[in-house]
Amino acid sequence: MDMLQMKNISKSFPGTKALDSVDFYLKEQEILSLLGENGAGKTTLMKVLYGMLHPDTGEIYYKGEQIHQKSPLDAINKGICMVHQHFMLVPAFTVMDNIIVGNEPKSGLFVDEKKAREEVKALISRFNFNINPDTRVEKLSVGEQQRVEILKALYRKADVIILDEPTAVLTPHEVDSLFVILRKLKEEGKSIVIITHKLRETMAIADRINVLRDGRMIETDIDPKNATIHSLSEMMVGRQVALGIKRPAKNIGGVAFKVEHLKVVEDGVVKIKGIDFSIRRGEILGIAGIEGNGQTQLLESLTGLNTPVSMKITLDGKEIKGSADKFLRSGIGHIPEDRLTMGLATEMTIRDNLILGYHKSPSLQKNGILSSKKINDYSNKCREDFNIKTPSIDVKAKSLSGGNQQKIVIARTFSHNPDVIIAAHPTRGVDVGAMEYIHSKLLDLRDEGKAVLLISADLDEVRSLSDRILVLYEGKIVSESMPGDLSEVQLGLLMTGNKIDEEVKDEIREID
């Protein structure tokens, strides 16, 4: 029996039709993957189901009855819960408090703490979540926080759980444990929807796959056994795409960018323990590692945003020192870790964002007065060259999809002809089409003789683009290898602080 049916759902936003007569169904005890590029309407469809948005047309049936959700509270009371991409947790509260908040068991006027604790503990052990209910959420890793969100849904007796991009923030290992949990939930009778654009993971976990494109449901009944990554990506994008592009470096030159004795201490904790490395012209140096092992500090040091205890950076033999502004003007381009908090002022226009950091360059201003004409010409050129999909450069950056927002950041950095590019998670949260585009731009730049440093949580990305790979673990470089030398599993072991000796290597090869 179908647990849930959505019929003929349409939803328009000013200027766009986000959903166009979409039909959707969910069976009992299944894991459904809702696949589509950013902007395809996946989240919108699920927000309609969750009562956060109201459809212009269409009907929703749940357990055989037509329902009208006025708000998420309605949906939650009916047993439909959503785990958002950005977690809705109170960092200073304990796990238990976060789970029960809004649904506290009461005894009189007070919260019945004892009962709450029992219920939460029972849930945790039933699903083997391995979380201490008394830990404060701010102390948890991202993967653990996600489990708290799932617990929240379970505590509210959810039968349908919607997960919005659940793997976007997880390490490969955490993804595996999430999948274990999801399968367990399914066994327990829950129906699960995963919103995603990651194909490999979809194939691994889904019982059924739906593909949305431009607000239309392209396919509702794909069996992952009969699908391939290529067929799915073509359905998503609507054309042929090149995945995991690989172009070996042709002309690696001399050392351009050299970092020596980099040591960073933050709040009394040594975050980077004195590392040295260099990047040659025409080379992409990839840094693999689990987030929180010094990547942020490394990025900040290389872009002048913090003051390391010791560091010597030279670009073509010339030492670089000083403020972030100085680094930028010395030719170190920066693609920040998080475009929304660091890379863009989303309330400002695309044009304003395209000049951010370079707004003092003589080509855009004179005596402190910005040249509207020059900035317009430049912005329109960026928009064309980097294929930023927008009706105008005068709309706010926040109105664009993640992929197009990232293209603003990339366009800004690349069109100012930097010698070195520090790229952090350049394709995080962008769709397949934009990812392909950004990767090929990075490779183009490398082939022009730039030195590129690539830091990414996406191991596939590091492995396919890099010409050399360093593994960062607890602020130290623990391995240097050529792509292909080490398997994904071996890199994963190094990233978690394990050593790989020959015997283990052989075993792994067999498993691989």
Place this chain on the structure above:
Amino acid sequence: MKSGKLINNRFLKSGSGSFTTSVMAFLLAIIVGGILIEIAGFSSLATYGAIFRGSLGSTKGIVLSLSQATPLLLTGLSFAIAFRVRIINTGAEGQVYIGAMAAALVGAYVNFLPGITHVAVSVLVGMIAGGMVGLFIGFLKIKFGASEVIVGIMLNEILILITAWLSTGPLMTPGSATAQTNPILETARLGRLVPRSQLTWALVLAVIIAFYLEWMIRKTTLGYEIQVIGSNLKAAKTAGINVPKIYLLTIFISGAIAGLGGAALSLGIHYRFIEGISTGFGFAGIPVAALAMYSPAGVVVSSFLFGALRAGAMTLNRTTSIPIEFVSVVQALVVVFVAAPMLIASIKKNLMKPFNGIRNKRESIKGGDA
């Protein structure tokens, strides 16, 4: 809900908000204020009629409105420009006092400056005095992370009392019964635009400053950096913008404009410093700036509206028995509605339904997907 959110964010994060939202907030305040007046047993028509006659109904009324608007325009600008980098300058009142005192002292004791240079120097010194107070607040914020809100309020008390002490003690006019300093020299007086009124050249100066600031924010690299800091501080730092420098510069400008407001009072109206020279103009600038959505050019309009209300209140007081407190009620309601953008947004949405097709084109495209 979607559009409500849009307005809300815009109000909080960006300086130039929707013009219609401001207008609606003002109209709504008039309507709700009218209902309250009726409930209290007075005629709202008579009340608003008297306010209108007193403010916009005659040349004299308009002149009075403009002169009432002048200090509000300056303190409104002071608050607005600081808020563009998200600094809340609650210290404007103190800056007004120190500006008034500094300008009055130069006006009274510096006697070698010929003609117009005397008034110019007096004004400038008043501005610098206010600006230095601003710089001090900014310095504490940057160096020690001190909250500018608290420091500003504390400094208000200190500066008001210090200037009061000066005007009752060492600098008091000998033989005077009230707390005031020596009168300024003729050459230091701000000229009047209309004879026998309190409307002075300060208004012209203030309007010029307002439009200069608007241009500066929109068209210069400094203004651009101010906008980026106000929109996303972390992105500003990442882009290499020297945030402390811009903070200091902005709060200096903010303080200097408030100081000019003080100078306008002592050089243009009282011709000396008197104790209690500002009747809360520093704080009155906050709703003026908020109604204008922190746009300097908008402050010109909003300060005129508030000035007109004040002028109208005077007529109300003279010609009717209706309590003038209702004017304060209306002013307070304006603030409430400006601060409740969601409410305005939903009213607007329902009123504007027939025009939605046109409006939609102007709104940016909002995709639903994250």
